[in-house]
Amino acid sequence: MVLALPDGLPPGRTLARGRMRVWVSDEFPEDVERLWSRLLDEQPATGLVPLLWAGPPGEPLGLEQLDRVDALCLEDVLAADFAEYRRRRLPFWTDPTPPPVPEGIEPWPHDPGPPFGHWPGLAPPMPVTPAGPTPEEASASTLARLIDTRRFGLDRSRLVLVPAPRGSDAVALLGLDAKAPLPLLCALLRSWEGRYGARVVGVFGGELHLSVARPPVEAPHTELLALEHVLSTAHNIVDDPPTPFPDYAASLTGRTHWSFWWD
Numbered sequence: 001m002v003l004a005l006p007d008g009l010p011p012g013r014t015l016a017r018g019r020m021r022v023w024v025s026d027e028f029p030e031d032v033e034r035l036w037s038r039l040l041d042e043q044p045a046t047g048l049v050p051l052l053w054a055g056p057p058g059e060p061l062g063l064e065q066l067d068r069v070d071a072l073c074l075e076d077v078l079a080a081d082f083a084e085y086r087r088r089r090l091p092f093w094t095d096p097t098p099p100p101v102p103e104g105i106e107p108w109p110h111d112p113g114p115p116f117g118h119w120p121g122l123a124p125p126m127p128v129t130p131a132g133p134t135p136e137e138a139s140a141s142t143l144a145r146l147i148d149t150r151r152f153g154l155d156r157s158r159l160v161l162v163p164a165p166r167g168s169d170a171v172a173l174l175g176l177d178a179k180a181p182l183p184l185l186c187a188l189l190r191s192w193e194g195r196y197g198a199r200v201v202g203v204f205g206g207e208l209h210l211s212v213a214r215p216p217v218e219a220p221h222t223e224l225l226a227l228e229h230v231l232s233t234a235h236n237i238v239d240d241p242p243t244p245f246p247d248y249a250a251s252l253t254g255r256t257h258w259s260f261w262w263d
Contacts, residue, residue, distance in 0.1 A: 003163060006042050008035070010159070020173055023048070025159040032159060036143050039161070040136040047163055049170040052143070054157035055205035058175030059182075074187045079119035081184075081231050089113055108242040114227050115246075123224035125195035126214035135197040135213045142201050142211035142257045153204030166193055167200030171208070178206025178262035181233055188232055198258070207261040208234075215255050222252040234260035 093113030162170035168189035192198035197213030226249035
């Protein structure tokens with residue numbers, strides 16, 4: 001497969017990734033913010049998804065597995081996962097006794113857990129409004145924020161162009177360097193792309209960064225979304241550092257940058 005690359009790319013090379021070929025820059029592009037916006041504008045014509053990538057790729061999903069992601073019933077999977085998650089965590093949610101910690105360390109706050117006795121369904125989509133940012137504009141803003149905050153891993157990342165319809169498929173084809181449930185994660189990413197205008201911006205080892213054009217702003221919606229984040233199995237959601245579920249849900253109000261990591 002020969003990639004039809006856009007003009008004006010920095011020095012880079014084309015690499016084989018299974019039966020697919022991707023383009024990778026030799027260094028972190030100094031003008032990546034300007035280049036990023038142009039690549040997003042040209043994506044419908046080029047069919048190339050831009051990502052920032054640091055570290056080795058993980059185990060990808062094959063094309064036949066991508067078909068299974070298409071057929072996966074996200075609600076059924078999440079309902080079963082929540083039932084098991086609730087069974088394991090309920091004793092901790094119902095016992096307000098702080099777990100023992102070393103001397104001199106403040107006890108972790110009690111986590112009452114999600115306020116649901118059974119799977120409550122997916123969070124509702126947020127409507128597109130003329131005044132709101134487009135997914136492309138939100139993506140560029142999140143990239144600028146990662147650069148401004150000197151996000152760990154960003155300096156060793158490379159610009160990658162992946163022939164894929166959307167960012168969730170690009171992640172599936174590259175794989176994550178982490179023990180993440182990739183089929184479930186990609187199904188969640190697809191769903192968030194549609195409901196919230198989410199876009200994958202960067203993958204740094206086992207760390208995933210998304211931009212969000214239309215985040216929820218009402219508490220009932222952020223609670224539902226927070227449960228979806230928990231069921232992604234990412235280790236930083238609620239557990240690291242220990243964060244009560246209501247606090248994490250509240251932190252999602254209007255948040256346009258979501259991050260996840262797995263060991």
